[in-house]
Amino acid sequence: MKQRLLYLLVAGGGALAPLVALDYIIQFSLLWMMIIFALTWDIAGGQMGYNSFGNILFFGVGCYAVVVIQRELFFDFNEYRNVTDLTPLSAVEYFWSFAIGSVVGAVLSVALAVLLGSGILGLRGHYFAICTLGLGVAAAEIASGWEFIGAGSGMVAPMFPGSPDGRGLFFYYLFFVLAVICFLSLRWLYSTRFGLALNAIRDDEDKAEAMGIHTTRYKTSAWCIAALFLSIAGAGFGQLNNFIDREVAFPGPTFGVWMVLMAILGGKGTLWGPVIGAVIFHVTQEVFWTYLFGWQRVAMGAFIVLIVVFFPQGIIGWLRNCWPERFGVRVDDDARSAQVSLRNEV
Amino acid sequence: MTNILEVSGASKSFGGVVANHNITLAVPRGRIVGLIGPNGSGKTTLFGSIVGYHAIDEGSVKFEKREISSLRVPEIARLGLLRTFQQTRIYGKMNCVQNMEISTSHVQESLWDMFRPLSAATTNKAEGLLDFVGLYQKRLLPAGELSFGQQKLLEFAMALMNEPKLLLLDEPTAGINPTLINGIIDRLKRANTEMGITLFVIEHNMRVIMDLADHIYCLAHGQILAAGAPAELRTDQRVIDAYLGGN
Amino acid sequence: MLSNLNILLDAPIVSGQLILDGILIGAIFALAAYGMAMVWGVMNIINIAQGEFVMLGGYVTLGLTALGLHPLATIPFSALALFGFGWLVYRLIIFRVVDKDLFISILATFGISIVLQQLANELFSADVQTVRSGMDTLFFADNMIVVNSIKLVGFVAALVLGGVLFLFLKTTRLGQAIRATAQNARAARIVGIDTHKVYSFTFALNAAICGAAGSLVVMTWVIHPYLGLPYTIRSFMIVIVAGLGNLLGVVAAGMSLGAAENFAGFILGTEYQAAFVFSLLVVILVVRNLLAKRRRQVLK
Numbered sequence A: 001m002k003q004r005l006l007y008l009l010v011a012g013g014g015a016l017a018p019l020v021a022l023d024y025i026i027q028f029s030l031l032w033m034m035i036i037f038a039l040t041w042d043i044a045g046g047q048m049g050y051n052s053f054g055n056i057l058f059f060g061v062g063c064y065a066v067v068v069i070q071r072e073l074f075f076d077f078n079e080y081r082n083v084t085d086l087t088p089l090s091a092v093e094y095f096w097s098f099a100i101g102s103v104v105g106a107v108l109s110v111a112l113a114v115l116l117g118s119g120i121l122g123l124r125g126h127y128f129a130i131c132t133l134g135l136g137v138a139a140a141e142i143a144s145g146w147e148f149i150g151a152g153s154g155m156v157a158p159m160f161p162g163s164p165d166g167r168g169l170f171f172y173y174l175f176f177v178l179a180v181i182c183f184l185s186l187r188w189l190y191s192t193r194f195g196l197a198l199n200a201i202r203d204d205e206d207k208a209e210a211m212g213i214h215t216t217r218y219k220t221s222a223w224c225i226a227a228l229f230l231s232i233a234g235a236g237f238g239q240l241n242n243f244i245d246r247e248v249a250f251p252g253p254t255f256g257v258w259m260v261l262m263a264i265l266g267g268k269g270t271l272w273g274p275v276i277g278a279v280i281f282h283v284t285q286e287v288f289w290t291y292l293f294g295w296q297r298v299a300m301g302a303f304i305v306l307i308v309v310f311f312p313q314g315i316i317g318w319l320r321n322c323w324p325e326r327f328g329v330r331v332d333d334d335a336r337s338a339q340v341s342l343r344n345e346v
Numbered sequence B: 001m002t003n004i005l006e007v008s009g010a011s012k013s014f015g016g017v018v019a020n021h022n023i024t025l026a027v028p029r030g031r032i033v034g035l036i037g038p039n040g041s042g043k044t045t046l047f048g049s050i051v052g053y054h055a056i057d058e059g060s061v062k063f064e065k066r067e068i069s070s071l072r073v074p075e076i077a078r079l080g081l082l083r084t085f086q087q088t089r090i091y092g093k094m095n096c097v098q099n100m101e102i103s104t105s106h107v108q109e110s111l112w113d114m115f116r117p118l119s120a121a122t123t124n125k126a127e128g129l130l131d132f133v134g135l136y137q138k139r140l141l142p143a144g145e146l147s148f149g150q151q152k153l154l155e156f157a158m159a160l161m162n163e164p165k166l167l168l169l170d171e172p173t174a175g176i177n178p179t180l181i182n183g184i185i186d187r188l189k190r191a192n193t194e195m196g197i198t199l200f201v202i203e204h205n206m207r208v209i210m211d212l213a214d215h216i217y218c219l220a221h222g223q224i225l226a227a228g229a230p231a232e233l234r235t236d237q238r239v240i241d242a243y244l245g246g247n
Numbered sequence C: 001m002l003s004n005l006n007i008l009l010d011a012p013i014v015s016g017q018l019i020l021d022g023i024l025i026g027a028i029f030a031l032a033a034y035g036m037a038m039v040w041g042v043m044n045i046i047n048i049a050q051g052e053f054v055m056l057g058g059y060v061t062l063g064l065t066a067l068g069l070h071p072l073a074t075i076p077f078s079a080l081a082l083f084g085f086g087w088l089v090y091r092l093i094i095f096r097v098v099d100k101d102l103f104i105s106i107l108a109t110f111g112i113s114i115v116l117q118q119l120a121n122e123l124f125s126a127d128v129q130t131v132r133s134g135m136d137t138l139f140f141a142d143n144m145i146v147v148n149s150i151k152l153v154g155f156v157a158a159l160v161l162g163g164v165l166f167l168f169l170k171t172t173r174l175g176q177a178i179r180a181t182a183q184n185a186r187a188a189r190i191v192g193i194d195t196h197k198v199y200s201f202t203f204a205l206n207a208a209i210c211g212a213a214g215s216l217v218v219m220t221w222v223i224h225p226y227l228g229l230p231y232t233i234r235s236f237m238i239v240i241v242a243g244l245g246n247l248l249g250v251v252a253a254g255m256s257l258g259a260a261e262n263f264a265g266f267i268l269g270t271e272y273q274a275a276f277v278f279s280l281l282v283v284i285l286v287v288r289n290l291l292a293k294r295r296r297q298v299l300k
Helices: A002-020 A022-044 A056-074 A091-120 A125-143 A164-190 A193-203 A205-210 A215-241 A252-266 A273-310 A314-322 A341-345 B043-051 B073-078 B096-101 B120-132 B148-161 B178-194 B206-212 B230-234 B237-244 C002-010 C012-043 C050-066 C071-092 C102-124 C149-171 C173-183 C185-190 C195-220 C225-242 C247-268 C270-294
Strands: B003-014 B017-028 B032-036 B058-063 B081-083 B166-170 B198-202 B215-220 B223-228 C137-140 C145-148
Touching: A002 A022, A002 A164, A022 A164, A022 A215, A022 A252, A022 A273, A056 A091, A056 A125, A056 A215, A056 A252, A091 A125, A091 A215, A091 C270, A125 A252, A125 C102, A125 C225, A125 C270, A164 A193, A164 A215, A193 A205, A193 A215, A193 B096, A205 A215, A205 B073, A252 A273, A252 A314, A252 C102, A273 A314, A273 C102, B003 B043, B003 B198, B017 B043, B017 B198, B017 B215, B017 B223, B032 B043, B032 B178, B032 B206, B043 B073, B043 B081, B043 B166, B043 B198, B073 B081, B096 B120, B096 B148, B120 B148, B148 B178, B178 B198, B178 B206, B198 B206, B206 B230, B215 B230, B215 B237, B223 B230, B223 B237, C002 C012, C002 C247, C012 C050, C012 C145, C012 C149, C012 C173, C012 C195, C012 C225, C012 C247, C050 C071, C050 C102, C050 C195, C050 C225, C071 C149, C071 C195, C102 C225, C137 C149, C145 C149, C149 C173, C149 C195, C149 C247, C173 C185, C173 C195, C185 C195, C225 C247, C225 C270, C247 C270
Parallel strands: B032 B198, B032 B215, B081 B166, B166 B198
Antiparallel strands: B003 B017, B003 B058, B215 B223, C137 C145
């Protein structure tokens, strides 16, 4: 029942937060986005052992998809390059194009996961990690050169059809609900065969293959699920930011790397680990930004090194070591009362 | 009596080293066949070739009359041909029950089966088999925390969970406390008679393999040296020489 | 893009220029790659901060030339400075991740690379800078091929440094200790080699090589705080194509990469040159793996 209480607290707190701290609504929105980052990274990362540095690719595709759709539907190609104030869209136009763009982005992201995954998911260990690193940066570089999506100048997203407060609330609840759906989906997913298969692949992929598990299917599906949620998060972020370019859409050295660290900090391969890690990371990042400004990136880099070197087991791992009775695995000692007779021989 | 496995003229070299040369053997369905030979004679390599871990250079491997030498490991495993590893391999961070639950047969799996919740029937079967090998009390421990011998038992149980048709066992009693070996021999026999699994076993322990197998092949220097019933091979001078390094 | 391709076909001499420039810069790529291979082979660490060490070497040269020193004379200083820095980084951070999971060391060096990159950004500004060496420009083939002599000097210097490193590893006692540790660390310890010292020295030596490479880069090309990651990726690509022990292969691969990059920049446009480098990494890794899979080997 403690679990139920915890979920209620988080859900309730999340739902009511904007009413309490309207000034910080953007920061809270980003917090939910960071939680999505950490959870989606952990699917292929902590649970499956495929540590990707390039998941930001799917985020960026979502960002760009919506804005491109909006441009194609309502504006002239040149308006986006010359004018910073676009003709405002009506609410209907805005939300429909947002929705359609999100769907298109999601389809594209998943398709990319399947296509790229067919080659890249065949790589093991550090080759996969570095390959995805290259992938993420390549995406950013291509985005900064491709005229169709704004090249270096980026693209402007249409204004939200409503008041600033309305806008804040809309995006807050968008990210909040998305994060909740993501969490609950993964909670369900990890309770099925899928979860076991992912862990088996992580623990010994050769053995999993030797036992006949369709490893390719599981690996690709895992990456597709991550791509799906990341893409929608990206769609939202692009709109929230009102402007996208390679830095906004494919921020590899920030969000792209932080995804990995958040999950590790909290405890990779667990359900709550990425959530806890995301919260701590986000708060730390906000504090650094407020007090260190120009040096915040340096501080974040140092923070990353400290986590990796001194705290790789993460918070959940640390809790399990310190208080195994509360956080560890419970093993019962009662013997099985079954009909199998050879039990006593050994 | 049909042969569930037929190897004909299989050869495998690594670089310049010939590991297997012109191996021809057959494993009859429902029986227990042994594979013995001194260290370095190519036994594990032969297993690797059969299960698709590496391709053979020449020859053929037929499982249930079907040529499998060009198939990959997961495909062969889904046909019902499994093996256990010499350096026991299990899923270290998952507990024993989970190790078992993920080891069910994956043949029938469609895309939707991936997302099925774990059924009580599967868990029951898993626990039953864990009990069969004597690991029931350790079932919630992470597999990586078991002792070497216990991991071997777990790996064996996982193979049984999969209900294979043919199971290749690579030194199932190596590193096991001698007092426990009888229990293992007994379980292997029961797996064969009660579950109908054909066994092909590499063993160094002569007592074990003589007790267990109906038919034995002896490898030396990558080739088949002798084959026959345990009683014949025990007194075969060539086999004795191979082990004692005779000229 | 097609028009650029046509230029190449119509005027082959342009290809000559691209190839030459590629070869010249490629030797410097190869130097950095050789250092990365050394660290990887000896302590099983893939140094993601490799490019940042190069970048820092360049800034040392930038600073010293501002004080009046001739650019070429700054090379030993930047090598020395980076040697000390590398030693420090090893003793403070790297030694804690040497025997851990490779992924942990990748993350650690990635963190270091972020710190160094952002420090450089804060301290030196994001401007792209270069160092004038005041050397002549050479003209060949009816003024169709242009080479700044500093690039030739850089090329020779890179090859010389690579050769010196190779000889050092082959002939000196310390070099032998390094190679022994690379082959079998435990055995090395048994015969009395202090592997901790060997690791420190190797890592510092690698940093020194990068420092020297960085000096050459800022003289022959440009420098800025974000130079690092592309250099790291280039080194990595060269190492995996050429293999860990192969100096000639590294040099050849480096030069090929340099030429390929130039061609890509010419045909696709300079704004896509970086995209080419990173995409090439993805392609090389995937193709290599597919080839291994056909032989049923998995690259570990």
